[in-house]
Amino acid sequence: MNIQVAQSSLLWGLNIVSRVVPSSSPMPILTGVLIETWKGAARLTATDLESAVQCTIPARIMQEGAAVLPLKLFAELVRRLPPQDITLSLRENEMVAITWEKAQYNLNGFKPDEFPKMMMVERERGVEVPADTLIEMIKSTVYAAASSEDRNISLTGVLVQVKQGKLTMATCDGIRIACISRDTDYGGQSYEFIVPAKVMQEVARLSSGVDDTPVKIFFTENQVLFDINSVLLASRLIDAKFPDYQQIIPNRYYTSMALDSNEFFSACERAALVPREGANYIRLQFSASGVVITSAASSVGTVYEEVPGVLTGEPLDISFNPRFLLDGLKVVLGKPLVFDGTGPSSIACISSPEFRDFFYLVLPLRR
Amino acid sequence: MSFGDILGQEKAIEVLTRALLSGSVAHAYIFQGGADYQADIAARNFAKALNCKSVRRTDPCGACESCLKIDAGTHPYVIEVMPHGMSIKMEQVKKVLRASSLSAEQGAWKVFIFHEANTLTTEASNSLLKTFEEPAGRTVFILLVNDTSTLLPTIVSRCQVVTFVPVGAEKIRSFLVSAGIPEERAGLLSTLALGSPKRALLMAQDEEFWALRQYAREIMESLRRGDDLAGYDEIVQDRNRALELLGVLAEYFRDRLVLSLGVQDVMYNPEEVQAVFCDCERQNTAKCLACLDIIESIRRAISANANLRLALTVLFIKLRRAWFED
Numbered sequence: 001m002n003i004q005v006a007q008s009s010l011l012w013g014l015n016i017v018s019r020v021v022p023s024s025s026p027m028p029i030l031t032g033v034l035i036e037t038w039k040g041a042a043r044l045t046a047t048d049l050e051s052a053v054q055c056t057i058p059a060r061i062m063q064e065g066a067a068v069l070p071l072k073l074f075a076e077l078v079r080r081l082p083p084q085d086i087t088l089s090l091r092e093n094e095m096v097a098i099t100w101e102k103a104q105y106n107l108n109g110f111k112p113d114e115f116p117k118m119m120m121v122e123r124e125r126g127v128e129v130p131a132d133t134l135i136e137m138i139k140s141t142v143y144a145a146a147s148s149e150d151r152n153i154s155l156t157g158v159l160v161q162v163k164q165g166k167l168t169m170a171t172c173d174g175i176r177i178a179c180i181s182r183d184t185d186y187g188g189q190s191y192e193f194i195v196p197a198k199v200m201q202e203v204a205r206l207s208s209g210v211d212d213t214p215v216k217i218f219f220t221e222n223q224v225l226f227d228i229n230s231v232l233l234a235s236r237l238i239d240a241k242f243p244d245y246q247q248i249i250p251n252r253y254y255t256s257m258a259l260d261s262n263e264f265f266s267a268c269e270r271a272a273l274v275p276r277e278g279a280n281y282i283r284l285q286f287s288a289s290g291v292v293i294t295s296a297a298s299s300v301g302t303v304y305e306e307v308p309g310v311l312t313g314e315p316l317d318i319s320f321n322p323r324f325l326l327d328g329l330k331v332v333l334g335k336p337l338v339f340d341g342t343g344p345s346s347i348a349c350i351s352s353p354e355f356r357d358f359f360y361l362v363l364p365l366r367r
Numbered sequence: 368m369s370f371g372d373i374l375g376q377e378k379a380i381e382v383l384t385r386a387l388l389s390g391s392v393a394h395a396y397i398f399q400g401g402a403d404y405q406a407d408i409a410a411r412n413f414a415k416a417l418n419c420k421s422v423r424r425t426d427p428c429g430a431c432e433s434c435l436k437i438d439a440g441t442h443p444y445v446i447e448v449m450p451h452g453m454s455i456k457m458e459q460v461k462k463v464l465r466a467s468s469l470s471a472e473q474g475a476w477k478v479f480i481f482h483e484a485n486t487l488t489t490e491a492s493n494s495l496l497k498t499f500e501e502p503a504g505r506t507v508f509i510l511l512v513n514d515t516s517t518l519l520p521t522i523v524s525r526c527q528v529v530t531f532v533p534v535g536a537e538k539i540r541s542f543l544v545s546a547g548i549p550e551e552r553a554g555l556l557s558t559l560a561l562g563s564p565k566r567a568l569l570m571a572q573d574e575e576f577w578a579l580r581q582y583a584r585e586i587m588e589s590l591r592r593g594d595d596l597a598g599y600d601e602i603v604q605d606r607n608r609a610l611e612l613l614g615v616l617a618e619y620f621r622d623r624l625v626l627s628l629g630v631q632d633v634m635y636n637p638e639e640v641q642a643v644f645c646d647c648e649r650q651n652t653a654k655c656l657a658c659l660d661i662i663e664s665i666r667r668a669i670s671a672n673a674n675l676r677l678a679l680t681v682l683f684i685k686l687r688r689a690w691f692e693d
Contacts, residue, residue: 115441
């Protein structure tokens, strides 16, 4: 391999792929970036065996080939190079010479043949989603995925359901469920798969830079590929069964209150400060005049705050772990909010008429 | 390496090839016998055969992309776990369980090989139970252990045990000779390696091992003649070498004991014993046992951090008295 690339585009590419690379790994080659010539350009790939990121940068190809360099060191070096063209050429024993002006750095690399292949090529089934819609969907759900694998491994991912004309994402960690649907022009067969939550966060991050280009999502039985303005992110799927969350959605609510989300969110956020040490719950009492928020910690103090609201149905006295309540409220912040309850010790729902096809179900604390 | 290169494990290999041919692969195996009897090579080969891209179904080609990556340790679905420090920890097992729950390419097998699985912590072992109980498709766990009794019984009952046995001396001898080891060394090692071809080969190539044996013979010679011991200062510098030296001495007295009981055919090393003990006609069972006791007590003292120079001095004085003075 012998190629010439601009420092700025190389740095851009390395920054994109560096997110999936572990800083240390029992498999040293995973700390590397695969650089290969591809259709007259240079393609960079990095993987942690769970997902892989790939991007293509313009390059002048003097000789085709591939090389694997330790990504962290290589990126550190490129960051400090002058903004001009750099030549990368493969020498003996996987060594790569990096040259510009009168300087030459030789870095030891890994064998490209041994680099794990993770990128999916098949692009049969897929759906296109505008980047901002995709980001909105991910941000509305990803926080409610379980952070540890102890309970059920499927909960550490985001369930993605593709149906005719509809794309749905759902997460659940045993205490809460977040779910959002959006319309698409997908016309094929229904599919569902679970993508690791970490990967979805990465998709949101990569999508935030692209303007109007829709993100293409391709999927097979065992892999999903996000094509985000030509940056490719492929991931293995979580091979487990996601709980049937539809079953948990209550048929009817006995209490329903319309609130100003900003006011209610700020009040809950303030009230959550006090009980941080100790029992850590905030109590919500819904009545005809609005909601009364109280909390207390004997070593810190007490809280009492009223927020006006319009009640339909029965009054309700319910307590929550403030973190779980605030996570759901954050999604509908700035929009009219509806709080629905089914009883003091059963599931409650947060939604907004202006943020359609989203709901957040959360279990209260038992007192 | 192919299954054919694994020495003297026909039965174990047959179990594995049959599983490969019939497609009825168990979801968890224990390879009893461990690396000593090349079970590690068998495990990696099994992983290669399951994932091999070539048409041969029982022996991997060793040349396709999948085989090469497994050999290089960079196959995305074949993961080998080694103890971190003294044990295989919960954190490592969690990573394995995570990897096992991720989808794999069409037709690929996920294989997880635990080296020295006897070092799994109890917590880590327990976290494997549920996965062993509800096997996912095309996933195989292989635990390498010397002895199944070092694993939790709940683990053992969920695995198929494949036993790798000590290899016969004659097989090891011809294996060593074909590996270019001189005939006389090969003969000695075939018994000293206790049925492990791997250990035999390591010992054969370890010049220090041979130097140590030479030194042990010199010590016995000096003790017999009552001379000063040469090379003494060097050996008292290195605890491990001193322990190895005790091992060689114990082996001599063990052989001499066997000889005195008249069962020559289980001796490790008849020729060397003749050279070391010039009095091989005499019946010295009691003396042999006394010397073995001395060596063992000194070995324990050295393992418990006794002063090396003092311990060895005591050893030589006691051995001389017990063996050479009537």
